[in-house]
Amino acid sequence: MSDFTGKTVLITGAAGGIGTALAERFAAAGARLALVDIAAADDLAARLGADHRAFQLDLEDPVAIAETVAGIGTGMGIDVLINNAGLGVVFPAAKPDVALWDRTMRINLRAPWLMAVAALPFLKASGAGRIINLSSQAGVVAIDEHAAYGSSKAGLILLTKILALEWAPFGITTNAIAPTVVETPMALVGWSGEKGVKARQEIPVGRFARPAEIAAAAAYLASEDAGIINGETLMADGGFTIR
Numbered sequence: 730m731s732d733f734t735g736k737t738v739l740i741t742g743a744a745g746g747i748g749t750a751l752a753e754r755f756a757a758a759g760a761r762l763a764l765v766d767i768a769a770a771d772d773l774a775a776r777l778g779a780d781h782r783a784f785q786l787d788l789e790d791p792v793a794i795a796e797t798v799a800g801i802g803t804g805m806g807i808d809v810l811i812n813n814a815g816l817g818v819v820f821p822a823a824k825p826d827v828a829l830w831d832r833t834m835r836i837n838l839r840a841p842w843l844m845a846v847a848a849l850p851f852l853k854a855s856g857a858g859r860i861i862n863l864s865s866q867a868g869v870v871a872i873d874e875h876a877a878y879g880s881s882k883a884g885l886i887l888l889t890k891i892l893a894l895e896w897a898p899f900g901i902t903t904n905a906i907a908p909t910v911v912e913t914p915m916a917l918v919g920w921s922g923e924k925g926v927k928a929r930q931e932i933p934v935g936r937f938a939r940p941a942e943i944a945a946a947a948a949y950l951a952s953e954d955a956g957i958i959n960g961e962t963l964m965a966d967g968g969f970t971i972r
C-alpha cells in the first residue's frame with residue numbers, strides 16, 4: 730500500500746458511498762484529509778482520526794468553492810484533489826428536464842474544474858500534485874436515459890485530458906476513474922431487483938464494483954508509482970465497455 734504520510738488529500742462528496750471508502754483508504758495510508766460535502770462529514774472525519782477536517786460546501790457555488798479551497802490550502806496544503814462528488818439523475822432524452830440538466834453539469838463538470846483551479850496554487854506548491862476525477866462508464870458508452878449524466882461524465886474525461894496537458898509542467902498529473910455501478914447503498918436501491926440482475930449479467934465479471942476497489946484505484950493514481958500516468962481514464966468497470 731502506498732504511504733501518504735505528510736500529504737493532504739481533499740475529497741469532495743466525502744459523505745457519500747464512494748467518498749467514505751476513499752476517506753477510509755487514504756486515512757489508513759497516513760494522509761491528512763479535507764473532507765468536503767454539502768452534507769456534514771464531521772462524524773466521518775472524527776472517526777478516522779484527529780488530524781482530519783470536514784468542510785461543508787455547495788459545489789454549485791463558484792464563490793464558495795474558491796473561498797473554501799483557499800482556506801483548506803492555506804491551513805493544510807493540498808497534495809491530492811479527488812473530485813468525487815456527483816449527481817446521478819436519469820431521464821429519457823425525449824423528455825428534457827432543463828433544470829436537472831443544468832444542475833448535473835454544474836455539479837459533475839463545472840465544479841471539478843473550479844475545484845482544480847482553486848486548488849492549483851497548492852497543488853503546484855506540493856511539487857507532485859495529483860488530481861483524480863470520478864467519471865463513469867456512462868461517460869464512455871451510451872446508456873439509456875443517461876443524456877445529462879453521461880454527457881457530464883464524458884465532458885469530465887476531456888477536462889481531465891486538458892488539465893493533464895496544461896498542468897503537467899507544474900508537476901501535477903490529472904487522471905480519471907470510470908467505474909461501472911458501484912455497490913453503494915444508493916446505487917443498490919437504483920439497481921435492485923430484475924434491473925440489477927440484468928445489469929450484472931452485462932458486465933463480463935458478473936458483478937458490480939465495490940467502493941473499496943474504486944478507492945484502491947484512486948490510491949494508485951495518487952501514488953508516486955503512477956507519476957508517468959497523466960490524462961488517462963482508468964476503467965474500473967469489470968469489462969463493461971470492452972465490447
Ligand SMILES: NC(=O)c1ccc[n+]([C@@H]2O[C@H](COP(=O)([O-])OP(=O)(O)OC[C@H]3O[C@@H](n4cnc5c(N)ncnc54)[C@H](O)[C@@H]3O)[C@@H](O)[C@H]2O)c1
Nearest residue numbers: 742744745746747766767787788813814815865910911916
Ligand atoms: N455509485 C455508482 O454506481 C457510481 C458509478 C460510476 C460513477 N460514480 C460516480 O462516483 C462519484 C461518487 O458516487 P457515489 O455513488 O458515492 O454517490 P453518493 O450519492 O453516495 O455521494 C455523492 C456525494 O456528493 C455530495 N454532493 C452532491 N451534490 C453536492 C453539491 N452540490 N455540493 C457538495 N457535495 C455534493 C452528496 O452530498 C454525496 O455525499 C460520483 O461522481 C458518481 O457519479 C458512481
